[in-house]
Amino acid sequence: xxxxSTNAKWALLSVPMVLTLxxxxxxxxxxxxxxxxxxxxxxxxxxxxxxxxxxxxxITDPFYYRIxxxxxxxxxxxxxxxxxVGYPVSYFLAxxxxxWRGLLLFLVVAPLLVSAVVRNIGWFPILSNTGLxxxxxxxxxxxxxxxxxxxxxxxxxxxxxxxxxxxMILTLTTVIQRxxxxxxxxxxxxxxxxxxxxxxxxxxLSLPGMIGGSLLVFTMAIAxxxxxxxxxxxxxxxxxxxxxxxxxxVLDYPLGATSAAVLMVLAxxxxxxxxxxxxxxxxxxx
Amino acid sequence: MKRIFATGVLVSAFVFLLAxxxxxxxxxxNAVGVLSFPPxxxxxxxxxxxxxxxYRALIVSLEVAAITVLVAVLTGVPGALALARGxxxxxxxxxxICLSPLMVPALVMGVAAFQFSLVIWDHFRLTxxxxxxxxxxxxxxxxxxxxxxxxxxxxxxxxxxxxxxxxxxxxxxxxxxxxVTLPIxxxxxxxxxxxxxxxxxxxxxxxxxxxxxxxTTLPVKIFTAMEISFGGDILAVASVIVIVSxxxxxxxxxxxxxxxxxxxxx
Numbered sequence: 317x318x319x320x321s322t323n324a325k326w327a328l329l330s331v332p333m334v335l336t337l338x339x340x341x342x343x344x345x346x347x348x349x350x351x352x353x354x355x356x357x358x359x360x361x362x363x364x365x366x367x368x369x370x371x372x373x374x375i376t377d378p379f380y381y382r383i384x385x386x387x388x389x390x391x392x393x394x395x396x397x398x399x400x401v402g403y404p405v406s407y408f409l410a411x412x413x414x415x416w417r418g419l420l421l422f423l424v425v426a427p428l429l430v431s432a433v434v435r436n437i438g439w440f441p442i443l444s445n446t447g448l449x450x451x452x453x454x455x456x457x458x459x460x461x462x463x464x465x466x467x468x469x470x471x472x473x474x475x476x477x478x479x480x481x482x483x484m485i486l487t488l489t490t491v492i493q494r495x496x497x498x499x500x501x502x503x504x505x506x507x508x509x510x511x512x513x514x515x516x517x518x519x520x521l522s523l524p525g526m527i528g529g530s531l532l533v534f535t536m537a538i539a540x541x542x543x544x545x546x547x548x549x550x551x552x553x554x555x556x557x558x559x560x561x562x563x564x565x566v567l568d569y570p571l572g573a574t575s576a577a578v579l580m581v582l583a584x585x586x587x588x589x590x591x592x593x594x595x596x597x598x599x600x601x602x
Numbered sequence: 603m604k605r606i607f608a609t610g611v612l613v614s615a616f617v618f619l620l621a622x623x624x625x626x627x628x629x630x631x632n633a634v635g636v637l638s639f640p641p642x643x644x645x646x647x648x649x650x651x652x653x654x655x656x657y658r659a660l661i662v663s664l665e666v667a668a669i670t671v672l673v674a675v676l677t678g679v680p681g682a683l684a685l686a687r688g689x690x691x692x693x694x695x696x697x698x699i700c701l702s703p704l705m706v707p708a709l710v711m712g713v714a715a716f717q718f719s720l721v722i723w724d725h726f727r728l729t730x731x732x733x734x735x736x737x738x739x740x741x742x743x744x745x746x747x748x749x750x751x752x753x754x755x756x757x758x759x760x761x762x763x764x765x766x767x768x769x770x771x772x773x774x775x776x777x778x779x780x781x782v783t784l785p786i787x788x789x790x791x792x793x794x795x796x797x798x799x800x801x802x803x804x805x806x807x808x809x810x811x812x813x814x815x816x817x818t819t820l821p822v823k824i825f826t827a828m829e830i831s832f833g834g835d836i837l838a839v840a841s842v843i844v845i846v847s848x849x850x851x852x853x854x855x856x857x858x859x860x861x862x863x864x865x866x867x868x
Binding site (some may be wrong): 321323324326327328329330332333334336337339340341345347348352371401402404405408420422424426429430431432433434435436437438439440441442444445446447448451452482501510539541542545546552556559560562571572573577579580583584587588593 | 608611612614615618619620621622623624625626628629635636637638639640650651673674675677678680681683684686687690696699700705706707708709710711713714716717718721734739740742743747750793800803804805807811818821824825828829832835837840841843844847848850851854855
């Protein structure tokens with residue numbers, strides 16, 4: 317084994333990294349938390365009296381309460397959509413022996429390497445009032461007037477589902493791959509139909525993976541900022557857009573810091589939980 | 603019948619995943635009404651109308667990404683080695699702490715970095731906000747953990763006997779490190795560095811709150827332009843980014859396999 321002195325040398329090797337992380341990460345987060353305990357005295361002005369006022373407001377004021385509810389609601393809807401769209405795709409990718417599997421897996425991951433801002437831009441010609449979807453809807457006679465699909469909540473949901481679906485598919489594919497196909501065959505041989513096989517065999521066995529993937533997607537959905545701003549047209553307030561507003565336009569820094577601290581704690585707890593359920597550790601959505 | 607239904611579900615999912623990316627390129631050639639689709643007439647006018655500030659923003663983005671990755675590799679690789687090999691007290695805690703920045707939402711990191719820049723200005727009269735250095739500071743928070751994670755993942759398959767063999771053959775610690783250890787760790791370092799580089803190029807919230815003025819990155823430039831109005835020039839810039847990304851992606855897939863970039867578990 318290593319001697320004491322070489323172990324000290326190893327520890328020494330980590331010093332530059334630890335110092336850098338302390339300077340660029342720990343100190344700024346400390347500044348943010350510190351700021352959250354003060355009040356605003358004017359635009360971009362911070363008072364010098366320590367108080368828990370911001371946090372108390374956050375819990376008791378129905379306005380902030382509403383924002384937190386919106387945030388959770390949005391996360392829930394995005395998770396649900398990702399599960400519904402992602403499960404069949406993952407099932408196929410996990411079970412297929414097709415030679416296209418590699419290519420399809422590549423196509424699932426590929427959107428992640430295209431800038432989030434650029435992907436959002438692509439939704440505009442598709443979802444705008446004169447865009448592709450409304451063009452088809454109008455032509456088919458299903459609607460008489462264009463349906464607003466972007467610059468509102470619908471837009472935010474579509475953008476986030478698009479951004480986070482790959483993470484759900486990757487997580488679920490790994491999980492379903494580990495379930496032996498023989499179990500499904502056995503269920504079918506014993507007379508269970510596809511639906512019963514799914515409910516009694518596949519669902520319970522893939523549940524941990526579904527929970528892990530859902531927690532991951534939920535966390536990234538509530539943490540995302542870029543997509544909600546671009547796709548929502550600043551009309552639907554969730555925690556992230558609210559924080560951005562406080563720092564960019566309202567200039568109530570302490571209140572922004574408080575909401576940021578709350579979001580950080582929420583996202584942190586959820587990430588730890590997601591890791592426990594075997595979700596891969598990824599970067600936060602943007 | 604069941605087969606057709608299953609194929610339909612799969613095809614629609616993939617159309618959904620790829621649609622916005624394809625549409626960006628097609629719509630960038632749309633002559634009138636860039637918000638309508640499909641385009642009715644063809645033009646390359648938007649490409650010649652790209653504002654020069656976009657090129658400047660691209661240079662800023664590349665500079666920030668390059669410096670960030672350089673610092674992250676120089677500090678993160680030795681740090682990861684210490685975490686992988688050292689047996690000092692507090693190592694597990696240190697490991698957890700080094701990866702914890704990845705759990706903090708980028709937006710929170712952005713506003714924290716902004717706040718930090720105000721404090722630094724108040725106390726030391728140092729300007730961080732709106733400078734390349736400030737952007738690097740903000741981006742190191744995810745770049746270092748990415749490099750550490752990738753190196754640690756590569757290190758789990760490390761066969762220590764090759765190092766012993768080198769030393770038995772008379773190589774000193776430095777020579778062993780340069781000629782044996784480093785080449786073995788290289789794939790991990792490279793994939794961590796590439797990932798950190800790509801995220802840095804694409805990242806908005808941190809660069810938005812820390813940057814500004816001469817230190818505006820390309821995605822932030824597009825983001826703020828979109829907040830004002832949506833036009834053909836934005837589509838042209840986005841389309842160039844898509845084409846470059848696709849070329850890079852194919853190259854990356856050849857070299858390391860992009861599936862691995864995202865599925866790194868640790």
